[in-house]
Amino acid sequence: MYLLPLLLLIPTVFSLNQEVSILHQVKLSLDDPTSSLSTWNPQDTSPCNWSGVSCNNTPLPSVTSLDLSNSNLAGPFPSLLCRLPNLSSLSLSNNFINSTLPSTINTCNSLLTLDLSQNLLTGPLPHTLSDLPLLTSLDLTGNNFSGDIPASFANFQKLEILSLVSNLLDKTIPPFLSNITSLKMLNLSYNPFSPGRIPPELGNLTNLRVLWLTQCNLIGEIPDSLSRLTRLVDLDLALNNLVGPIPSSLGGLTNIVQIELYNNSLTGSIPVELGKLKSLRLLDVSMNKLTGYIPEELCSVPLESLNLYENDLEGEVPKSIASSPNLYELRLFGNRLSGALPRDLGLNSPLRWLDLSENGFSGELPPGICERGELEELLVIQNSLSGGIPEGLGDCRSLTRVRLAYNRFSGRVPVGLWGLPRVYLLELVNNSFSGEIGRSVGGALNLSLLILSNNEFTGGLPEEIGSLNNLNQLSVGGNKMSGLLPDSLMSLGELGILDLHGNRFTGELSPGIGSWKKLNELNLAGNRFSGSIPVEIGSLTVLNYLDLSDNLFSGEIPVSLQGLKLNQLNLSNNRLTGDVPVSLAKEMYKNSFLGNPGLCGDIEGLCGSKDDGKSRGYVWLLRSIFVLAGVVFVAGLVWFYFKYTSFKKARAMERSKWTVMSFHKLGFSESEILESLDEDNVIGAGASGKVYKVVLTNGETVAVKRLWTGTVKETGGDSDLEKGERSSLKDEAFEAEVETLGKIRHKNIVKLWCCCTTRDCKLLVYEYMPNGSLGDLIHSTKGGTLGWETRFKIILDAAEGLSYLHHDCVPPIVHRDVKSNNILIDGDYGARVADFGVAKVVDLSGKAPKSMSVIAGSCGYIAPEYAYTLRVNEKSDIYSFGVVILEIVTRKRPVAPELGEKDLVKWVCSTLDQKGVEHVIDPKLDSCYKEEISKILNIGLLCTSPLPINRPSMRRVVKMLQEIGGVDEESRDKTREDKDGKLTPYYSEEASDQGSVA
Numbered sequence: 002m003y004l005l006p007l008l009l010l011i012p013t014v015f016s017l018n019q020e021v022s023i024l025h026q027v028k029l030s031l032d033d034p035t036s037s038l039s040t041w042n043p044q045d046t047s048p049c050n051w052s053g054v055s056c057n058n059t060p061l062p063s064v065t066s067l068d069l070s071n072s073n074l075a076g077p078f079p080s081l082l083c084r085l086p087n088l089s090s091l092s093l094s095n096n097f098i099n100s101t102l103p104s105t106i107n108t109c110n111s112l113l114t115l116d117l118s119q120n121l122l123t124g125p126l127p128h129t130l131s132d133l134p135l136l137t138s139l140d141l142t143g144n145n146f147s148g149d150i151p152a153s154f155a156n157f158q159k160l161e162i163l164s165l166v167s168n169l170l171d172k173t174i175p176p177f178l179s180n181i182t183s184l185k186m187l188n189l190s191y192n193p194f195s196p197g198r199i200p201p202e203l204g205n206l207t208n209l210r211v212l213w214l215t216q217c218n219l220i221g222e223i224p225d226s227l228s229r230l231t232r233l234v235d236l237d238l239a240l241n242n243l244v245g246p247i248p249s250s251l252g253g254l255t256n257i258v259q260i261e262l263y264n265n266s267l268t269g270s271i272p273v274e275l276g277k278l279k280s281l282r283l284l285d286v287s288m289n290k291l292t293g294y295i296p297e298e299l300c301s302v303p304l305e306s307l308n309l310y311e312n313d314l315e316g317e318v319p320k321s322i323a324s325s326p327n328l329y330e331l332r333l334f335g336n337r338l339s340g341a342l343p344r345d346l347g348l349n350s351p352l353r354w355l356d357l358s359e360n361g362f363s364g365e366l367p368p369g370i371c372e373r374g375e376l377e378e379l380l381v382i383q384n385s386l387s388g389g390i391p392e393g394l395g396d397c398r399s400l401t402r403v404r405l406a407y408n409r410f411s412g413r414v415p416v417g418l419w420g421l422p423r424v425y426l427l428e429l430v431n432n433s434f435s436g437e438i439g440r441s442v443g444g445a446l447n448l449s450l451l452i453l454s455n456n457e458f459t460g461g462l463p464e465e466i467g468s469l470n471n472l473n474q475l476s477v478g479g480n481k482m483s484g485l486l487p488d489s490l491m492s493l494g495e496l497g498i499l500d501l502h503g504n505r506f507t508g509e510l511s512p513g514i515g516s517w518k519k520l521n522e523l524n525l526a527g528n529r530f531s532g533s534i535p536v537e538i539g540s541l542t543v544l545n546y547l548d549l550s551d552n553l554f555s556g557e558i559p560v561s562l563q564g565l566k567l568n569q570l571n572l573s574n575n576r577l578t579g580d581v582p583v584s585l586a587k588e589m590y591k592n593s594f595l596g597n598p599g600l601c602g603d604i605e606g607l608c609g610s611k612d613d614g615k616s617r618g619y620v621w622l623l624r625s626i627f628v629l630a631g632v633v634f635v636a637g638l639v640w641f642y643f644k645y646t647s648f649k650k651a652r653a654m655e656r657s658k659w660t661v662m663s664f665h666k667l668g669f670s671e672s673e674i675l676e677s678l679d680e681d682n683v684i685g686a687g688a689s690g691k692v693y694k695v696v697l698t699n700g701e702t703v704a705v706k707r708l709w710t711g712t713v714k715e716t717g718g719d720s721d722l723e724k725g726e727r728s729s730l731k732d733e734a735f736e737a738e739v740e741t742l743g744k745i746r747h748k749n750i751v752k753l754w755c756c757c758t759t760r761d762c763k764l765l766v767y768e769y770m771p772n773g774s775l776g777d778l779i780h781s782t783k784g785g786t787l788g789w790e791t792r793f794k795i796i797l798d799a800a801e802g803l804s805y806l807h808h809d810c811v812p813p814i815v816h817r818d819v820k821s822n823n824i825l826i827d828g829d830y831g832a833r834v835a836d837f838g839v840a841k842v843v844d845l846s847g848k849a850p851k852s853m854s855v856i857a858g859s860c861g862y863i864a865p866e867y868a869y870t871l872r873v874n875e876k877s878d879i880y881s882f883g884v885v886i887l888e889i890v891t892r893k894r895p896v897a898p899e900l901g902e903k904d905l906v907k908w909v910c911s912t913l914d915q916k917g918v919e920h921v922i923d924p925k926l927d928s929c930y931k932e933e934i935s936k937i938l939n940i941g942l943l944c945t946s947p948l949p950i951n952r953p954s955m956r957r958v959v960k961m962l963q964e965i966g967g968v969d970e971e972s973r974d975k976t977r978e979d980k981d982g983k984l985t986p987y988y989s990e991e992a993s994d995q996g997s998v999a
């Protein structure tokens with residue numbers, strides 16, 4: 002206390018020399034693994050050229066600013082910096098500053114700006130921060146501060162920026178923040194606040210430019226008082242539980258540019274008063290419960306982006322939206338909007354993405370929709386649009402996706418549209434288009450899917466179609482096309498689906514079809530093809546759908562057809578003769594050959610079948626049975642069709658209903674993820690769902706875990722009760738995982754990028770770990786090649802991750818399912834803890850945790866006490882971790898036939914006892930590490946002590962591991978190698994729990 006006045010006197014006599022020495026001591030107090038501070042040389046007379054250091058020269062040269070952001074510095078906050086008398090700006094953003102922020106921070110009394118964002122600070126916000134008399138900007142974003150916002154914060158005198166985004170603050174947003182009238186920016190988003198209202202007092206902060214309260218657990222209504230924030234530019238209240246109407250008084254926010262209210266439960270209509278907001282450029286009110294029309298008044302606003310999807314909006318798109326000069330993205334899918342599209346749409350703005358699917362729009366596509374030449378996606382599926390495609394689209398070289406299916410379009414397709422160089426999907430299904438496929442199609446070099454089914458197209462397939470090397474699907478079923486197939490068609494090596502059914506094509510199939518090596522589906526039914534079926538059809542090895550029915554094919558069925566694995570084979574109603582190949586004369590194909598009078602085989606209804614020549618009455622009976630079966634089949638088909646379309650609809654609806662909760666800045670969209678969820682990409686499956694690997698267009702790879710929530714009906718005898726329980730269990734698992742992972746940032750814990758939810762399905766998007774799980778790695782053949790150094794690093798990494806969960810999270814987190822499959826390995830063989838499927842935040846209130854009705858944990862990893870207490874705590878995680886250590890050292894699974902009756906823990910103990918340590922350690926490990934390995938093994942055994950009290954804390958485990966790994970010769974000598982499995986006093990529990998008590 003007496004020091005303070007002294008310190009205040011010192012600045013005048015303070016020299017640069019002293020500043021060099023202070024900074025040097027700061028350097029020594031920090032871990033600097035990447036030598037970011039290498040230029041900080043204590044021999045220098047001035048620090049002013051050191052990296053990150055800035056000085057001014059008046060009155061005397063002195064350090065005024067330190068920017069050490071992004072430098073990989075670790076360790077506690079270097080309070081020594083506060084001795085720099087003129088330090089006005091300090092940034093340690095994005096480092097690994099840990100432990101708590103000391104309350105002596107108030108000795109940094111020259112500070113104007115303090116940026117400690119993206120670090121690992123924990124504990125309470127120091128109440129002394131508001132003592133800093135000059136502070137204008139305080140950024141503590143992205144730390145683990147917990148508790149409440151101190152009442153002293155009301156006393157900030159000059160603070161303009163307060164950002165506490167993404168911490169663990171868990172009380173409510175206090176009204177006294179309204180005392181900081183100098184505030185221009187208040188960012189409190191993404192904190193687990195307790196449910197609370199927006200304090201109406203915030204309306205007093207009339208200097209506020211930005212009010213950012215995303216995902217703050219806000220309830221109640223939006224207070225009218227916010228309308229007094231006339232300088233506000235950005236208002237973001239998204240992802241809360243706000244109810245009631247959007248206050249019409251928000252029309253008073255005269256400077257507002259951006260309003261985001263998505264994901265709340267707001268009701269009523271969009272207030273007409275928003276039309277007064279002349280600077281408004283972005284309005285996102287998606288995913289609320291709004292009703293009514295889009296107000297005409299909004300049309301006069303120069304909106305850039307209007308996001309209204311997933312509301313119960315009805316009515317028309319306002320004309321002025323179309324003329325908005327900056328509009329580049331308009332997504333209105335899945336609403337109940339109707340009326341004509343504004344004729345000016347695209348004329349005045351560089352429109353790029355337009356998705357109006359699944360509404361009730363009618364009338365024509367606006368002629369100038371691609372006037373600016375930037376339109377990439379034109380999606381208007383399932384509306385009642387009519388008329389032709391505007392000629393202008395034929396010159397729209399930016400187009401990539403065109404989906405006009407299920408409308409009432411008619412007329413010819415503009416010639417240019419066929420040959421657009423970037424289009425990869427052209428879908429015109431179920432309209433009334435006519436005319437021919439233009440020869441210009443040869444220029445559509447990117448075209449992968451050409452889907453024209455159920456229109457009135459005429460003419461033949463143009464020769465030029467053969468130059469589309471990327472063509473994967475050609476579907477022109479249900480048109481009026483005719484003529485011969487061009488020879489060039491045979492060169493389409495990528496073709497997977499060729500559907501020409503229900504046209505008037507003629508001619509013979511050439512042997513060239515043998516080059517369709519990727520063909521899955523060939524449907525030529527209902528045409529006038531003739532000649533024989535080429536033998537080469539047998540070489541289409543992936544073909545599983547073949548329908549040549551209702552044509553004029555003749556000759557014999559090629560024997561080569563027997564080699565195919567066909568799910569669907571239909572050759573009926575042709576002029577085939579000869580014998581059905583023996584292996585095709587199966588029950589499964591019994592309807593495949595009917596209506597070929599000259600065809601014989603051992604199948605009912607064909608010549609030569611066993612029943613032939615017997616009583617005619619019997620044949621007649623059979624025939625009626627067939628007819629009956631046919632009727633049932635058709636009825637089934639119709640039923641299936643309706644089911645299928647409603648299923649597809651449901652799917653489409655599902656897609657549009659995603660709720661996204663993100664914990665990091667994302668470089669991708671949920672739709673991109675959804676489109677890539679393909680069974681081919683499955684990389685694993687766990688109890689709670691499948692895991693997919695998704696490579697995004699931006700080059701990044703992510704892992705997506707898909708959880709089903711159980712509304713999908715399962716067949717089988719499960720009672721509904723069980724189903725219900727299981728689904729609510731999964732819900733819980735999901736919530737737990739998201740809650741927990743989303744808040745955590747640690748180098749040894751898998752990052753959760755975001756989660757997307759719908760009613761039926763939940764997705765968790767994680768960072769992708771190229772080396773998979775430890776379990777898979779260590780037990781694969783590759784496992785033996787993992788050297789000791791690598792294995793040790795994996796153990797240490799995982800221990801640090803768990804230690805973080807147990808000791809640095811407030812409240813602590815028990816993983817509940819620690820096992821080698823839940824430890825993932827990154828590209829550098831670093832390990833990260835994953836899958837908090839059953840993690841629960843431990844209740845610190847002292848109440849006994851609820852006992853779980855379901856077993857938590859995995860076989861072989863479950864601590865023995867669980868059998869009688871059915872409770873899990875940190876000590877059970879430590880047991881499981883011990884098993885993982887043993888698993889890594891022995892390279893044996895925790896439960897395996899080779900271990901006999903014993904589990905791995907018992908096996909290790911008894912083998913140690915009877916045969917010695919050599920028989921326990923994986924023989925693939927280099928014997929020169931034997932001593933170190935034995936020590937790690939001992940830690941594993943200590944962790945798996947039968948009595949929980951004897952297990953060391955995870956923090957202690959990390960310490961012990963570090964001491965062994967840290968080339969600590971002294972401790973190496975102190976520990977004798979023990980062959981009998983007993984532990985040296987060095988690791989005894991008394992020693993281990995001292996020092997771990999924080």
Ligand SMILES: *[C@@H]1O[C@H](CO)[C@@H](O)[C@H](O)[C@H]1NC(C)=O
Pocket residue numbers: 032075076077099100
């Ligand atoms: C803080 O980081 C330093 C340096 O990495 C480390 O030695 C120390 O254990 C960490 N402290 C805590 C509480 O995690």
